Structure formats: C-alpha cells, structure tokens
Amino acid sequence: MQNSAINRNGLHPPSLTPLSNIHKAKSYDTLRSQAGFGNRVPYPNAYLQEIEKLNREILDSQPKDILQFCANFFARRLELERTELLYTHSIDRKMSGTTFPGRMGANSNPFGAPEKERKTSGIMKVMEEDENDSVASPATSNFSFGGGAPTFTSSFGGDAAGPPSSFKPASTEGFPAHYGMGRRTSVSAESLNPTASANDNWSPPFHPKSADQISRLKKSIEGNFLFSHLDDEQSSQILGALVEKPIPAKDIKVITQGDQGDFFYVVEKGSFDVYVNSTGEIQPGSDGLGTKVATIDAGGSFGELALMYNAPRAATVISAEPSCTLWALDRITFRRILMDSTFQRRRLYESFLEEVPLLSTLTKYERSKIADALETQKFPEGTTIIQEGDVGEAFYLLESGEAEAFKNGTSNPVKHYHKGDYFGELALLDDKPRQASVISKTEVKVATLGKDGFQRLLGPVASIMRRTKYETGVEEIDPLHQK
Amino acid sequence: MKSVSRMATTVIHKASHPLSSSSSSSASANTNTNLPAPNRNHNSEMETSTTTTARSAQQEKEFVAHYANKTRSLKTEEIQEDKRNKALGHSSKRLSVKDFELVRTLGTGTFARVWLVRLANASEEDRDKVFALKVLRKVEVIKLKQVDHVNHERSVLADVAGHPFITTLITSFSDHDSLYMLLDYCPGGEVFSYLRKAKRFDENTARFYAAEIVLIIEFLHEKEGVAYRDLKPENLLLDADGHIKLKRRMNDMGLGAELIGKIGETYTLCGTPEYLAPEVIQSKGHTTAVDWWALGILIYEFITGYPPFWNSNPIEIYKQIVSRSVHFPQEPYISSEAKDIILQFCTVDRSKRLGNISGGAARVKSHAFFKGVQWDEVYYRKYRGPIIPPVRYPGDTQCFDQYPDEKAGREPYNDELKRKWEHHFEDF
Numbered sequence: 001m002q003n004s005a006i007n008r009n010g011l012h013p014p015s016l017t018p019l020s021n022i023h024k025a026k027s028y029d030t031l032r033s034q035a036g037f038g039n040r041v042p043y044p045n046a047y048l049q050e051i052e053k054l055n056r057e058i059l060d061s062q063p064k065d066i067l068q069f070c071a072n073f074f075a076r077r078l079e080l081e082r083t084e085l086l087y088t089h090s091i092d093r094k095m096s097g098t099t100f101p102g103r104m105g106a107n108s109n110p111f112g113a114p115e116k117e118r119k120t121s122g123i124m125k126v127m128e129e130d131e132n133d134s135v136a137s138p139a140t141s142n143f144s145f146g147g148g149a150p151t152f153t154s155s156f157g158g159d160a161a162g163p164p165s166s167f168k169p170a171s172t173e174g175f176p177a178h179y180g181m182g183r184r185t186s187v188s189a190e191s192l193n194p195t196a197s198a199n200d201n202w203s204p205p206f207h208p209k210s211a212d213q214i215s216r217l218k219k220s221i222e223g224n225f226l227f228s229h230l231d232d233e234q235s236s237q238i239l240g241a242l243v244e245k246p247i248p249a250k251d252i253k254v255i256t257q258g259d260q261g262d263f264f265y266v267v268e269k270g271s272f273d274v275y276v277n278s279t280g281e282i283q284p285g286s287d288g289l290g291t292k293v294a295t296i297d298a299g300g301s302f303g304e305l306a307l308m309y310n311a312p313r314a315a316t317v318i319s320a321e322p323s324c325t326l327w328a329l330d331r332i333t334f335r336r337i338l339m340d341s342t343f344q345r346r347r348l349y350e351s352f353l354e355e356v357p358l359l360s361t362l363t364k365y366e367r368s369k370i371a372d373a374l375e376t377q378k379f380p381e382g383t384t385i386i387q388e389g390d391v392g393e394a395f396y397l398l399e400s401g402e403a404e405a406f407k408n409g410t411s412n413p414v415k416h417y418h419k420g421d422y423f424g425e426l427a428l429l430d431d432k433p434r435q436a437s438v439i440s441k442t443e444v445k446v447a448t449l450g451k452d453g454f455q456r457l458l459g460p461v462a463s464i465m466r467r468t469k470y471e472t473g474v475e476e477i478d479p480l481h482q483k
Numbered sequence: 484m485k486s487v488s489r490m491a492t493t494v495i496h497k498a499s500h501p502l503s504s505s506s507s508s509s510a511s512a513n514t515n516t517n518l519p520a521p522n523r524n525h526n527s528e529m530e531t532s533t534t535t536t537a538r539s540a541q542q543e544k545e546f547v548a549h550y551a552n553k554t555r556s557l558k559t560e561e562i563q564e565d566k567r568n569k570a571l572g573h574s575s576k577r578l579s580v581k582d583f584e585l586v587r588t589l590g591t592g593t594f595a596r597v598w599l600v601r602l603a604n605a606s607e608e609d610r611d612k613v614f615a616l617k618v619l620r621k622v623e624v625i626k627l628k629q630v631d632h633v634n635h636e637r638s639v640l641a642d643v644a645g646h647p648f649i650t651t652l653i654t655s656f657s658d659h660d661s662l663y664m665l666l667d668y669c670p671g672g673e674v675f676s677y678l679r680k681a682k683r684f685d686e687n688t689a690r691f692y693a694a695e696i697v698l699i700i701e702f703l704h705e706k707e708g709v710a711y712r713d714l715k716p717e718n719l720l721l722d723a724d725g726h727i728k729l730k731r732r733m734n735d736m737g738l739g740a741e742l743i744g745k746i747g748e749t750y751t752l753c754g755t756p757e758y759l760a761p762e763v764i765q766s767k768g769h770t771t772a773v774d775w776w777a778l779g780i781l782i783y784e785f786i787t788g789y790p791p792f793w794n795s796n797p798i799e800i801y802k803q804i805v806s807r808s809v810h811f812p813q814e815p816y817i818s819s820e821a822k823d824i825i826l827q828f829c830t831v832d833r834s835k836r837l838g839n840i841s842g843g844a845a846r847v848k849s850h851a852f853f854k855g856v857q858w859d860e861v862y863y864r865k866y867r868g869p870i871i872p873p874v875r876y877p878g879d880t881q882c883f884d885q886y887p888d889e890k891a892g893r894e895p896y897n898d899e900l901k902r903k904w905e906h907h908f909e910d911f
Contacts, residue, residue, distance in 0.1 A: 174788075174812065174814050174815075175788060175789050176789055176793050180795065181679055183675060184715060184755045184756070184757060185755070186753065186755050187752070187753065187754065187755065187756060187797075188752060188753035188754075189753070225764070225801060225805050225806065226764075229765050229767075304798060305797060305798050308752055308764070309752055311797070335752070335766060338766040339766060342766065342767060342768040343768060368770075369770075369839075372768070372770060372834075373833060373834040449834075453834040453835075455841070456834050456835060456840045456841060457840055457841055459841040459842075
C-alpha cells in the first residue's frame with residue numbers, strides 16, 4: 001500500500017501519504033527528530049496523527065482561510081470519532097449478530113446469529129426513507145469525498161438505514177488516498193477468435209528495421225509489464241510489427257486526451273510534451289490542453305493502455321520539436337500476435353501430452369490445465385538437462401531441437417529425442433533416481449512441469465494411472481465438453 | 484433530461500405506462516421507432532393470430548405468474564425441479580411486450596434497457612408479481628456487433644436458469660424491433676451500494692456472500708464449463724431475502740463483453756481493472772481460474788472496503804497486479820483465515836491458485852475461512868442474509884437509481900436490416 005500511495009501522490013512527500021497509523025507515527029517521529037526536536041518530551045501519538053491528517057488535507061485543499069479550515073477540520077474529526085465509536089458498537093451488534101459461531105461447532109451459524117433471533121430483533125429491516133438523503137446515490141460515480149466536509153452516517157442496516165440510495169458517503173479513513181468510491185466500469189477488448197485465425201493464415205505485419213533500431217526498441221519496451229513476459233518469438237514479431245510514423249513538425253497532437261485510443265507509441269527521435277486537462281478531456285481555447293506534466297524523449301513510450309482495450313486517452317501528447325519519429329503499434333495486431341502464439345503453443349502442448357502414455361487417462365480438461373501450467377525453457381547445445389542418478393523433479397516435452405539420452409558407462413546414446421518426444425516423465429510417478437542423462441544435441445526448447453505443480457493441479461499421478469476407461473466413468477466427464 | 488418520477492416507487496398500482504408518456508412528450512417520435520412499443524406490423528400479426536395461439540399465450544402468462552409464486556419461498560425441490568425439467572429459460576413465440584406493464588427503468592446500457600414490469604391486466608392475486616424485463620434493440624445489437632453475444636448470453640442464461648444465486652431467465656421473446664429477456668427482479672439492488680454505505684463488511688457478512696459466490700463459481704465452472712469473468716460488488720444483486728443474485732451485465736458503457744464466456748478458447752480481455760487476473764492483463768490465455776482470482780479481490784474489498792490493487796490510473800493498477808502480492812492494512816483486523824484464503828486465490832501461478840488446483844471448488848469449501856459452513860444449507864438458502872434489503876412491497880425500487888426516459892427517434896429496424904439479420908434472432 002505504501003508504494004502505491006506514493007505513486008499516486010507523486011507530488012507529496014512520503015511521510016504525508018496515508019500509511020497505517022503506526023507508520024504515520026514513526027515517520028512523523030523521524031521528521032521531528034530531523035527537525036531538531038530531539039529529546040524533548042514527545043507529543044502524544046494521537047495528536048501527531050491528527051496534525052498529519054490536517055497537513056495532508058491542507059496540502060490537498062490549499063485553503064485560503066486557514067483558521068476556518070482548521071476549525072472545520074477538528075470539528076469534523078470530533079464528530080467522526082464519536083460516530084465511529086457508536087458505529088463500531090452498533091455494527092458489532094447489528095451486522096454480525098453474535099461473534100462468529102462457526103468456531104463453536106457444526107450446528108451453529110457461521111454467518112452470525114441463528115435465524116429466529118435475527119427475526120425477532122428486526123433491526124435489519126428498515127422502512128424509513130429520507131428523501132433528502134437521496135441526492136447522492138451510491139450508484140453514481142461522481143459523489144464526492146474530497147473537498148467539503150463529509151458527514152459520517154453510521155447506518156448500515158442500522159436505525160437510519162433506508163435504501164442504499166439514501167446514502168451519505170462514509171468516512172474514507174484508512175482508505176487509499178483519493179480512492180474512487182464510484183461504480184467501476186467493465187472494460188473489454190475486441191473479441192478475437194483464435195480458431196478462426198488459424199484458418200485465415202493471418203500473419204503479423206512486418207516492417208524491416210536496422211539492428212540498431214531493433215536494439216533501441218527492445219530497450220524501450222523491455223521494462224514494460226505488457227512486454228516483459230513475452231518470449232523471443234513474440235518479441236520479434238512485435239518488434240517487426242511496429243511501424244514508423246514520422247511527425248514532421250512541432251505542435252502536432254499525436255494523441256488527444258479523451259479520444260479513444262488504439263495505438264501505443266515509442267519515441268525514436270525527438271521529444272514530446274504531455275498535457276493533462278483536469279476535466280478529463282481537451283478543451284477549446286489556448287489553455288485547453290491543461291497542464292504540462294511530462295516530456296518524453298527518445299527511448300520513451302506512451303499510450304500503452306490502448307494495447308489492452310479501447311479507453312479514453314488520459315493525456316494529450318504533442319510533438320515538442322520538428323521532425324520527430326515514432327514507432328506505432330495497434331491493439332489488434334498486438335493482441336493477435338499474443339493470442340495466436342499462446343493459442344498455438346497451447347494446442348501444441350495438448351497434442352504432445354496426448355502422446356504420453358503415462359498421462360493417457362487424463363481428460364481433455366485436465367490436459368488443458370497441464371498445458372496451461374507448462375513452462376518453456378531453452379538450453380544451448382550440449383546442456384545436461386537431466387542427470388542420471390539425480391532425484392527426478394520435473395518432466396519435459398521437447399518442443400524444438402534434438403536431445404540424446406546417455407547411460408553411465410556407455411559412450412553411445414541409448415535414445416534420441418525429436419520434436420514432440422518427452423522424457424523424465426517417471427519423475428511424476430515416484431522418487432526414483434533418473435535412469436539416464438539427457439543432453440541437448442542442438443539448441444533445444446522444452447516445455448516443463450515439476451512434479452509439485454502436476455500434483456497440485458491433478459493430484460498424485462499414481463492414482464491417475466490407476467484409472468482405466470472402465471472405472472473412469474465419472475472422471476471422464478469433461479466440464480468443458482460435456483454438452 | 485427528464486427522469487422518471489418517484490411516483491413509481493411509492494404506489495406501483497398508480498404508475499402510468501412509461502411508454503405512453505415518453506412517446507407523447509416527444510413531438511418527433513415515430514411510433515415505429517419508439518422502443519419497446521410493438522411495431523404496427525407486429526400488432527396486426529397479433530390480431531390475426533388464431534385462438535389456439537391466444538390460449539397458449541395465456542398459458543405462458545400463467546407460467547410466468549406461477550414462477551413468481553415460487554420465488555416467494557424458493558424451495559429446494561422447486562429449484563431442482565425447474566432445473567431438471569428446464570421449464571425456465573425457454574424462448575416463447577407467444578408472449579409479447581403487450582403482456583407486460585412497464586413500470587420503470589431499472590438500468591440502461593447502449594443497446595439494452597431493463598424495465599421493472601408486471602403482468603398486464605393481471606388478476607388481483609397476480610398484481611404484485613414483478614419482473615425485470617431486459618429489452619435489447621435489434622438495430623443497436625447489430626450496429627455494435629453484438630448479435631453473437633446476445634444469442635450466447637441468452638443460451639447461457641437459459642442453461643443456468645434455476646440456480647439459486649444466478650438471475651433467472653424465466654423466458655425470452657421478440658418482436659419486430661426488439662429482443663426481450665424476462666428475468667426475476669432483485670429488489671435489493673447491488674451489494675456494491677451496501678458495501679460503500681457500510682464502508683466495509685465484517686467477516687461474517689463477507690463469508691456469507693463469499694460462500695454463495697463459491698457455489699455460483701463451482702456451478703459455472705464444474706457443471707456448465709463457463710467462466711463469469713466480471714466478478715465485483717457491482718455485479719451482485721440482493722434479492723428480497725438478502726441472498727446473492729449474480730447480475731445480468733447490462734452491457735454498461737456499451738463495451739459489449741461476453742457476460743459469461745465458454746472457457747477453453749477465452750482470449751478476449753474483459754473484466755474490471757481492479758479485478759483482472761495477471762494472466763488476463765498479460766494476454767497469456769486465460770481459463771476459469773480468473774474467477775477465483777477475482778473472488779480473492781472481492782473478499783479483500785468486502786473486508787477492507789477497497790480492493791488490494793488500486794490507483795486512479797489503470798496502468799498503475801495493472802503494474803501492481805503483475806508485480807506484487809496482496810498487502811493487508813493494519814486496520815481493520817483481518818483474521819488469518821481470511822488473509823490466507825485471499826492470498827491463495829490471488830496467487831499469480833495458476834498451478835498454485837486455490838480453486839484451480841486439484842480438488843477445485845471442493846477444496847475452496849474446505850478452507851478454514853469457511854469452517855463451520857454447511858454448504859447444503861447455503862445452497863438451499865437456509866442461512867439468513869446478513870443484510871435484509873429495505874423492501875416495502877414487491878415492486879419497490881428504492882434500492883435502484885432513477886434513469887431518464889429513453890430518447891425518441893431511434894434508428895428503425897428496416898426491411899434491409901431485417902432481411903440480413905432476422906434469422907440470427909430466431910432463438911429469442
């Protein structure tokens with residue numbers, strides 16, 4: 001929570017972010033000793049916390065009338081503290097009924113008081129409706145917690161409950177700073193169908209780039225969470241798909257705040273200024289851009305959210321000098337590259353797994369779970385992937401390249417492995433030492449899953465192997481394909 | 484923007500027909516384009532219909548009314564009976580929007596509007612029976628490329644109709660302009676509203692809702708083979724007894740994601756930023772495991788009042804989700820069982836994520852957080868809801884927001900569109 005709070009309030013000193021009370025006290029103590037308060041009798045912690053909250057609010061609100069603001073603040077805090085006391089008391093009584101009785105035995109109600117008691121209490125069923133309270137509906141996103149003085153109403157199922165639409169904002173004490181209390185909108189990207197794409201032979205666009213450009217681009221995106229987990233193949237497809245976009249003049253809007261976003265950009269040359277208008281979209285007029293919040297230079301990037309789904313741009317980005325160059329990537333291309341490669345690899349793994357006799361009794365659903373959990377590893381030529389005599393921990397599917405098995409004392413390989421072959425599968429079954437060593441003959445790519453992972457997903461292999469077609473009537477029901 | 488008056492919330496019997504008021508108030512309104520008023524062609528079809536058809540329509544109305552009777556008690560056997568016989572969720576070729584009286588809007592989306600309705604010309608005994616009628620305009624559905632989606636949604640809803648904690652599709656029907664889904668009405672509104680009002684839930688309350696959701700997820704994953712993919716307090720409704728009903732997504736903001744997608748081939752990013760699983764964010768191809776992740780986030784939000792990963796900038800949320808684990812605040816107190824189940828759900832490695840690992844939902848149910856919970860009793864709604872919504876009468880809508888009337892002058896569903904698309908709507 002601490003990090004996020006700091007990120008969010010980038011402009012605030014860390015000690016003013018809403019940490020837990022204990023943290024607050026500590027940080028304030030540190031501040032005091034730095035300020036030379038040294039060994040004097042310490043202020044009460046509760047006081048320090050209040051002062052810190054006040055500091056924070058003053059920073060947030062920048063009031064003109066300081067005394068009035070402070071007076072309001074303390075009056076509100078007092079009201080809040082009193083109400084919270086009452087609330088805590090009433091919620092203990094009303095919300096949960098009694099303490100959690102699940103711990104007391106199987107017949108008690110783990111959710112609270114038994115039905116009969118609850119019925120007679122009647123405190124949850126409230127008929128009152130206060131029209132005046134209905135202005136701030138909980139279902140609208142713009143009821144405000146900042147600025148003015150929020151009135152704390154204790155009421156949850158309490159005496160003044162009424163409908164949830166009669167709601168006054170509760171205290172956000174202890175909540176993340178500026179936490180949005182409104183309803184959250186669902187997001188979604190275009191629906192892409194991998195089965196269809198397998199048929200239409202789609203291949204990602206390819207725009208040639210120099211080795212220099214490639215390495216610069218790689219450096220630009222490697223730290224980005226949308227790219228950091230990609231494998232080499234996906235990476236090179238995406239680097240190839242980035243298209244050059246010259247921005248010939250200064251003051252050209254590349255993206256406009258509030259517009260729908262489809263592209264992600266990396267700056268190849270030049271620099272760009274980022275403006276945010278606090279209204280959420282660009283406004284007409286000379287200062288409609290809002291405030292300049294950042295400058296992005298060569299190697300920087302922007303607009304990444306557009307790679308996930310179509311959402312309004314959070315800022316306006318304008319070229320800050322003549323003849324800039326950008327690399328652009330659109331969402332459909334990005335998602336399609338990821339989806340196709342993920343989908344193809346998943347199918348490949350599932351078909352490999354079908355060939356493993358030890359796993360022949362797995363249902364399709366179980367196989368897809370295992371395929372989901374397989375991890376890709378690459379080994380250079382001549383690597384000992386498993387060592388004879390070691391305790392087996394994982395099994396391997398050979399995705400590409402060749403490997404050979406050797407037994408101690410023999411110089412010729414006892415077995416050759418090609419694409420689609422597997423080895424080390426007995427490790428899933430028991431803890432016996434590896435019967436042979438497997439060494440890569442070329443560079444190889446393997447998909448691997450540890451025994452632990454396998455058992456976590458499906459339980460012990462031994463019991464899976466014991467299944468026969470005859471006795472697996474129930475287990476054969478594949479929840480994905482039973483219809 | 485004219486909003487529906489509060490009159491509807493006070494005396495349901497006196498509520499005027501909202502359609503007549505909206506069409507008369509807009510001079511430019513074309514009767515053909517005013518939704519969901521049935522189109523003239525359709526009317527004439529109805530008039531020429533045979534007496535047998537009329538009788539069937541009457542029978543279907545009675546089924547609808549009878550269904551409403553059952554929702555009062557919702558006995559176990561009745562739920563199961565409905566499931567076995569699949570009396571619910573059928574497409575009706577007899578019912579029309581004229582069989583219902585539209586009371587007020589419960590929610591809107593770009594191509595859908597949900598109305599509180601009751602049976603038109605209802606007998607004295609059936610006057611109190613109310614439903615939610617979701618109306619989808621064919622033109623909008625086509626324009627937003629949601630044809631497959633709405634058909635899919637209808638069929639999934641029909642499959643799951645009868646589950647105690649999922650909104651029930653009673654029946655569906657269509658007319659010239661629109662598609663209709665008749666759903667049970669949950670007068671309690673969203674759990675979201677209660678959570679924000681209470682600031683946070685105590686663990687018993689969180690446990691109660693979590694337990695019902697576990698049964699929903701178990702059913703969807705292990706019986707139906709689908710993932711929900713958008714679990715959050717906003718999508719949980721409360722019925723009159725305070726039990727969960729998983730919401731029909733109202734296609735909010737027109738981002739028409741699948742409500743429930745068949746798993747296995749799920750590559751569409753959809754959900755809500757705070758609740759997205761890391762594999763969804765990183766397009767790793769996701770499975771039903773995303774729902775268990777979201778349940779961990781949900782329990783956290785129930786108990787603390789806010790989700791574990793939060794920032795005003797969604798990109799920062801995603802960075803947190805893929806890079807760090809869930810932290811717990813010092814306040815409020817969170818039991819070690821609750822912390823453990825949250826951490827086990829919110830595990831990046833899907834081969835370690837509770838719910839996805841061997842044992843599936845059964846393993847979730849035996850977690851210490853649910854110790855003492857009698858799962859059969861949860862399913863059969865034997866536990867009393869921790870929050871009983873303040874519902875004063877069956878059609879009470881005080882737990883819902885007010886919505887403005889529908890704008891007039893919508894694009895008509897013309898013959899050209901009809902030729903091209905009508906066969907796609909046959910299932911409705």
